[in-house]
Amino acid sequence: MTLDHYVTLGRSGLRVSPLALGAMTFGEDPGAAGCGVEESEKILTAYLERGGNFVDTANFYTNGHSERILGDYFAARPGARDRVVLASKFFANMHPGNPNAGGAGRSAIRLQLHETLRRLQTDHLDLYWLHNWDRNTPIEETMRALDDLVREGRIRYIGFSNTPAWLTAQAQTTALLRGWTPLVALQVEYSLLARTVEGELAPFALDQGLSLVPWSPLRNGFLSGKYRRGAGVTDSARTAFVGQPTDADHVVIDAVHAIADELGTSAAAVSLAWLRSRPGTVVPIVGAGRLEHLDGNLAALEVALTPSHLAALDAASAPDLNYPAPLHGPLRAMLQFAGSTVDGEPSEVYPPLLQSTVRY
Numbered sequence: 001m002t003l004d005h006y007v008t009l010g011r012s013g014l015r016v017s018p019l020a021l022g023a024m025t026f027g028e029d030p031g032a033a034g035c036g037v038e039e040s041e042k043i044l045t046a047y048l049e050r051g052g053n054f055v056d057t058a059n060f061y062t063n064g065h066s067e068r069i070l071g072d073y074f075a076a077r078p079g080a081r082d083r084v085v086l087a088s089k090f091f092a093n094m095h096p097g098n099p100n101a102g103g104a105g106r107s108a109i110r111l112q113l114h115e116t117l118r119r120l121q122t123d124h125l126d127l128y129w130l131h132n133w134d135r136n137t138p139i140e141e142t143m144r145a146l147d148d149l150v151r152e153g154r155i156r157y158i159g160f161s162n163t164p165a166w167l168t169a170q171a172q173t174t175a176l177l178r179g180w181t182p183l184v185a186l187q188v189e190y191s192l193l194a195r196t197v198e199g200e201l202a203p204f205a206l207d208q209g210l211s212l213v214p215w216s217p218l219r220n221g222f223l224s225g226k227y228r229r230g231a232g233v234t235d236s237a238r239t240a241f242v243g244q245p246t247d248a249d250h251v252v253i254d255a256v257h258a259i260a261d262e263l264g265t266s267a268a269a270v271s272l273a274w275l276r277s278r279p280g281t282v283v284p285i286v287g288a289g290r291l292e293h294l295d296g297n298l299a300a301l302e303v304a305l306t307p308s309h310l311a312a313l314d315a316a317s318a319p320d321l322n323y324p325a326p327l328h329g330p331l332r333a334m335l336q337f338a339g340s341t342v343d344g345e346p347s348e349v350y351p352p353l354l355q356s357t358v359r360y
Helices: 037-049 061-075 106-121 139-151 165-178 201-208 234-240 247-264 267-274 291-302 306-318 330-337 352-356
Strands: 020-022 054-056 085-090 125-130 153-160 184-190 211-215
Touching: 020 037, 037 061, 037 291, 061 106, 085 106, 106 125, 106 247, 125 139, 125 184, 139 153, 139 165, 165 184, 165 201, 184 201, 201 211, 247 267, 247 306, 267 291, 267 306
Parallel strands: 020 054, 054 085, 085 125, 125 153, 153 184, 184 211
Antiparallel strands: none
16 A cells, blocks of 8 residues: 555545555744654655645645745745645634624635635635534535635535534535535544544544545554553643543553564654554644654555454444444444344353343
């Protein structure tokens, strides 16, 4: 597997690399972690030269500097922009004091897109993400505004990030029923240390044919290989920001290191390979503050996890999902099909006591 082994994003004709490059670390802004222009361009060049084509940013990353770095880079290289799937996000208000400069209302979306396109020096975005839920704007207003922008050619596809499952389902259903542009992907927190997305959003995405695009796939670096039990990272600035792994986290980290050592690869590569093995199309976003970080993350494309590896990682990281998710696994089959054989699953796998108490 290589970066030019493209996959289609959701139910669309948009072809993207199996790992996206996140540009959140591009640019320097007081109070924010990031890398300078020179290092950002080295990282971007390395990703593109290896066949990568999916670059993700947001309007407020490093206070807009991330978008400006990308814009300057592609403006200096004629033709390069057209070979890249360029994605950005809207929601954050970049103009304190102007309540209509942020959020997901019609005027705010248009203003934010105008400024994003100006910083990126392009006339369109390939993918535009709603970055968060705007509780004050009807979702049909947001979806209609985005559909208008697709019809105008200013954006090509749309996706949601960090939104509740019920709202996401309402938005998708509204778009489909009204003939508006539907969602093609969801950008979500997802990793071996953050699997609660599997309760609602991941099943919804699978049902609707949406791709999942995980952010923080290494959970703030906990799965990068830097952290081992009894030897925490001593970087005071980083520790102040993300803390240290818990004992429960270390159970997962230990399992990852064991497989990485067996395969002769890195913990980051194993963690990203596990994500890519999940049901549906999963395209993790890899970030990098230095060029060597990118090289380590891209090693995931060379990792082939066996069924036993996947089973071990699944077991170590099994999430506690909120109600009603626990009712939709084995318990559902037990209650519905007790005393029967369904889809090759004999009823004997269920506790006899519970079988005997089922009432119809």
